[in-house]
Amino acid sequence: MLSERLVQVGRRWRQEGCRPVPPLPDLRLKERLIEVQGKPTQELVEVFSTLNGFDDGLMDEECLQFWTIDKIFEENSGSYSNQGSFCHFADFLINSHTYAFNQNEADLVSVHCHYGENHIIKIADSFDEFFEYYLTDTVKLFPE
Numbered sequence: 001m002l003s004e005r006l007v008q009v010g011r012r013w014r015q016e017g018c019r020p021v022p023p024l025p026d027l028r029l030k031e032r033l034i035e036v037q038g039k040p041t042q043e044l045v046e047v048f049s050t051l052n053g054f055d056d057g058l059m060d061e062e063c064l065q066f067w068t069i070d071k072i073f074e075e076n077s078g079s080y081s082n083q084g085s086f087c088h089f090a091d092f093l094i095n096s097h098t099y100a101f102n103q104n105e106a107d108l109v110s111v112h113c114h115y116g117e118n119h120i121i122k123i124a125d126s127f128d129e130f131f132e133y134y135l136t137d138t139v140k141l142f143p144e
Contacts (some may be wrong), residue, residue, distance in 0.1 A: 002043065002128040006050040009131055016061050018054035021068045032069050036076055037087050041107045047127050059093075062138050066090045086112065086120075097142070101127070113143055 013020050024032060029049055033040035053068035060066075067075065072089050086100035097115040104110075111124040121143050124130035133140040 002046060002126075002131070003050065005128060005131040005135060006047065008135055010051055012135065013054050013060065013066075018058050018060055018066075020054050021052045023049050023052040024069060029069065032073055036069070036073050037101075037103055039107075041103060041109055043109050043127055044101070044103070053090075062134075062141075063093045064090055064099075064134075064141075065092075065094075086114070088114070092142070099123075099130075099141075113141065115143055119143065 010020050023029065026049065030040060030045065033044055033048065037044065048069050051066065053066040053071065054060075056065075056068070056071065058065065067089055072087065076087050085102050085104075087102075088098045088100040090099040091097065092099075097113050099111060099113055101109050101111050109126055110122055111127065111130040112120050112122050114120050123141055123143075124133060130141070
């Protein structure tokens with residue numbers, strides 16, 4: 001199911017003129033994910049081997065910007081390096097909100113929205129659920 005959603009997301013980005021960036025080669029991607037998050041789960045590898053964000057400075061029709069794996073590394077090594085186990089991968093309206101995944105000890109990934117000073121809300125139990133909302137009900141991606 002996730003792989004189908006990822007293809008749909010890539011198609012949506014192209015339709016909206018967001019110019020998806022080609023994924024990194026497998027070995028380089030896994031090295032980068034290890035640098036960013038430690039041991040990557042199969043879900044993370046699947047997401048980032050299919051989608052590598054889109055051109056910096058562009059936003060989709062929802063004003064979301066999905067970062068490339070290199071920008072994820074840069075942002076999580078700098079601005080967001082003090083966020084503990086969270087790894088930021090996208091933002092809304094030029095960092096008004098950011099989206100981050102959290103990989104727990106059981107290698108399960110959840111997606112959270114960070115906004116305001118220290119507000120964090122879990123919005124999805126997986127990337128599959130996150131991208132389902134992105135494609136069908138984007139209201140669920142934004143805190144109330």
